[in-house]
Amino acid sequence: MIRQKLLIPPLPTEPVDMMQFWQRPFETIEKLHERYGPIVLMSPDEPQAIAVTSAAGAQEFFTRPDVFSLRLLKFHPPENTPIYRLVYGLGSMDHIDHPLRRPSFVSFFRRDTVRKALDQLTAQIDAYFDTLELNKTYDMVTLLQHLMGNVTMNSFFSGFSDDEIYSYWKETELWVTRCSRFDIEVTEEIDPSTPYGALMEISERVEARYRAAIAEERQNPGTHPLLHMLVSMVINGQPISDDEVVGHMNIVVSGSSSAAYALAWAIFFLTQYPDYSAMMREEVNRVCGDDPVTIQHLDAFDLSMRVLKESARLMPVASVFIRKALDDTSICQYEVRKDTMLFCSAYTLHRQPSVFPEPRRFRPERWIGLTPPPFTYIPFGAGVHQCAGMRWSQLVMRLVLSRLIQRFSFDLEPGSEVGWKQLVSVVPTGLNIRLKPPSEPFVLNRSGGVMRDLVDFDEPL
């Protein structure tokens, strides 16, 4: 067999400062893509770093888990620790364990199962909206964190005040942020002043709460529909273990923050295009009349689906994916050395004009009849690690957004400058939203700030 000679990816003339890259990953990759194309060697020093921005590159990136690994990216806590049990989720398993365990989680979050828990969620969303004041300005990110945090945690816990529940949710979010650090060194001695020791402390508290909830649910079956379904799962003929339930609960709780941020972006875009908000209100009224939105109505909300899709196209909360090469290999005929870090940018893929004409414009109607080619639209990732909570999140987000629109009008506070910050997700900043009675119109107050560098707002609809 003739072995093809591998190419060396183009190397930028200005070296990429990898410390700065971690602060602004999607912007850095976007600039490299414009200048050097879809495969770029960002750092020639060992371990090398490669940016990937073509669909062909993304396909290899996402579908070759035996070479491009998600698992070995991070540290390896010993199996008998709470950290291990909390990350005993799919994202941390190797390519042998992962295909064996994933089906249980995915089948759990099948649409039918999820529907059963959503009635309870609908009531909780409404109860939360009841607490909001009209003609008051809210930081929308905080509001949605509260909402998604409380709604999700209430699926698992009872007997706590809303503030306690929210503080537990925040602690899990902190846990995710701490876990994503790259300076964690596993040690035998646990020293709380080290990143590993601090993470271990949080993990113990988070795990203890989950275990208490599991024990309560086993004692009084059916108290919490979602948890009840989780603990009743049978996998390969065996009842699910408490360790696995802990891992699943933790993924649901940590995934709910991504949903809060994705919703915040959608609401930002709606404030900049209030005509869409008005059209969504019409759609909700047409489908529901005076009845509150329920899960049964959601399939008829085409516009809310398109708004969420378009918002996730322009500002995907998971904007850059990371893998590590386990061996010397190649991607799109370019050389990849063992231990290279690969970065695939959803942000750049989502802005390819050949798939999404006028890519910098917010145009939900582009989704009418559009099925993007594989690996060109990946807000929930792709391939073997594609988000296992995708259906669940989509339903919850549509429910929250349509119920919000049914109950309130909202505008961006005049003078607001919306920007973004890179946490584990890309999160909007400065999103000050005024809630008004639904009888008032949606009004356009143009945002200043850096979002104008990323999106063309000025064209009329």
Ligand code: HEM
């Ligand atoms: C809008 C909200 C969400 C977004 C945008 C999102 C996005 C993602 C992405 C991009 C990945 C793949 C990461 C990678 O390949 O490196 C992922 C994985 C995952 N997500 Fe989500 N997620 C969301 C909410 C959720 C929720 C609520 C749950 C749980 C119910 C969840 C469960 C999972 C699981 C289990 C995985 C790992 C799948 C695997 O490795 O097989 N996600 N998510």
